[in-house]
Amino acid sequence: MSTADDKQKAVEIATAKAVLRYSPYLAYRPFLPSECFVDVLAGSEGAGDFCWCVSRDTGFMQRLCYGGFLPIATPVRGKLRSVVLPKLHEERCVVTDLSRLRVSRSCRKRARKLEFSVDTCFEAVLDKCVEQHGMNWIGLLAKEFLDMYRHPAHGVRMHSIEVWDGDDLVAGEIGWACGSIYTSATGFTRESGAGSVQLCALGCLLRRRGFMAWDFGMGMQYKYDMGAQDVPRPAFVALFRKARAVATTLECARANARDVIDGTHAQTKKEGEQQEGEEEGEGKEGSGLKQAGAKDESMGEGKEGEKVQKAAKGRVNEEARRRKREKRERRRQERMRWTREHAGKGKDGGQAVTTSADSGTPDGGDGAGDEKKKKKSVQ
Incomplete structure (x- = not known):
């Protein structure tokens, strides 16, 4: 261990002792110096949910998280104001x-x-x-x-x-x-x-x-x-x-x-940018089709011009129909996915009511009530 590490350890111990003067209850919980082996402590048993430490070094906090601890903090009296309580729940x-x-x-x-x-x-x-x-x-x-x-x-x-x-x-x-x-x-x-x-x-x-x-x-x-x-x-x-x-x-x-x-x-x-690019491309394509249609319309004269206009409108309409079909297909797939995920979770608790092949009434009934009603109405 280097001289700098020795000095840091001495500072941490002195700070911890100062904290204990105001918060003696912490003495019943394990103290973690910043150079401790976090994984070894995480694998130990019988230490309760909490440890405590005075170091707030970024690397040490990250090592605590990587070891499975959930760092929280609590206020204390004295110069330090608060200490970190790494928590590893039982x-x-x-x-x-x-x-x-x-x-x-x-x-x-x-x-x-x-x-x-x-x-x-x-x-x-x-x-x-x-x-x-x-x-x-x-x-x-x-x-x-x-x-x-x-x-x-x-x-x-x-x-x-x-x-x-x-x-x-x-x-x-x-x-x-x-x-x-x-x-x-x-x-x-x-x-x-x-x-x-x-x-x-x-x-x-x-x-x-x-x-x-x-x-x-x-x-x-x-x-x-x-x-x-x-x-x-x-x-x-x-x-x-x-x-x-x-x-x-x-x-x-x-x-x-x-x-x-x-x-x-x-x-x-990146995927979002690609998706936006595709949507922008589709928009430009549709705009180009409309412009082409307008150009064809301006060039059409007499019967020949009418044919050109109809062809241009047809291309624009076909593009619009194609987009509607794609939109309907996406919605249909969403409904199918939702139906699969929620199959059997209806209001009746997932028990469908079946129909008897002989009587045409729900299972468990013989249709006798319906026959009596028919006879009474005939009389």
Whole structure:
């Protein structure tokens, strides 16, 4: 160990002792120096949910996240003001199978009016989280999270998730990805239903981008409703280490939130630019056809001119019909996809009423009542 490392360690120990004078309860929790082996500590048992540390070095914070810890902070008396409490839950709330993610019909309907994006305004999302929750743990770590976003390293990539209503940022969250496991840290919402849309769209995006698991941290009912479950610490650490070794990326150009849920959006900025280019090309092609038609019309004189005009209009109309057919086909495919996903989930609990081949009445009936009514009417 170098002289600089020895000096840093001595400073950390002196700072920790000063903290303990005002917060003696921390003495019952493991202390983490910045040079500790995070993976070794993560694999140990019987340490409770929390550790504590005085270092706020960006690299150390990233190593904590890469080890499966969820860094939070708590205020303390004295010069330091607050200390970091890396948390590794004895039971972690995780969606271990993203293919079983549950998306409600009402959320899909609400998503049509909103837009979704990733990493377009990290600082704005962070500020709104602090504004909504106050100077709790997220407010005490805002600077550290911003530094981690600006300087990704140690296998950790910070992300901001955004939901828009026009130009208004109405919901979002801060989180990070380690390989193919994503951890949600905290979020905010300004509009009813927007938070649910953000979570559902994010979950569907994670599934399509190849993520193996979605780490929610502490268990709550709305997380269980989406398909999450509590995973014991040893199993979670094993899952986390397996998933972080599989590389993937979390990207999404700004798109309609319903399209993100359905998977019909451009997932990256490059794909979005290509899609815009294609749409622009189609627009120019249609404009060219109209101009050609107008030119043909001006050249047409008498009967020959009428034929030219009809041919020009026919080309324009055929192009318009082709686009309508494509639009109808896209809608038909969306309806088929929705029907497959919601098959057997009708109001009657998925039990269809069948018809008896002999009597023409629902199963279980003999049609006797109908026969009596007919005889009475004849009399």
